[in-house]
Amino acid sequence: MGILEILTIVFIVLKLIGTIDxxxxxxxxxxxxxxxxxxxxxxxxxxxxxxxxxxxxxxxxDDFFKRF
Structure with missing residues (x-):
C-alpha cells in the first residue's frame, strides 16, 4: 500500500467523522x-x-525468408 492510498483512507476517515469539510x-x-x-x-x-x-x-x- 502506497502513500497515496494511505492518504485516501485518512482523508475518507476525516471526512466521515466531520473533521474536514x-x-x-x-x-x-x-x-x-x-x-x-x-x-x-x-x-x-x-x-x-x-x-x-x-x-x-x-x-x-526477414531472416527466415533470406535463408531459403
Missing part, C-alpha cells in the same frame, strides 16, 4: 492521481512492448 473529489484526489499514474504507466509500457514485438517479429521474418 472538503468535497468528495478532493478527498478522493490521491486515488485519482494514483489511478492516473497507473494508466499512464500501462500505456507507456504497452507501447514499448508493442514496438519491440514488431521489431522482433519483422527481424525474424
Amino acid at each position: 472538503w468535497s468528495w473529489w478532493l478527498v478522493l484526489l490521491p486515488t485519482i492521481v494514483s489511478l492516473s499514474i497507473y494508466i499512464i504507466w500501462f500505456v507507456f509500457a504497452s507501447s514499448i512492448i508493442g514496438r519491440t514485438n514488431k521489431k522482433i517479429s519483422k527481424g525474424f521474418n
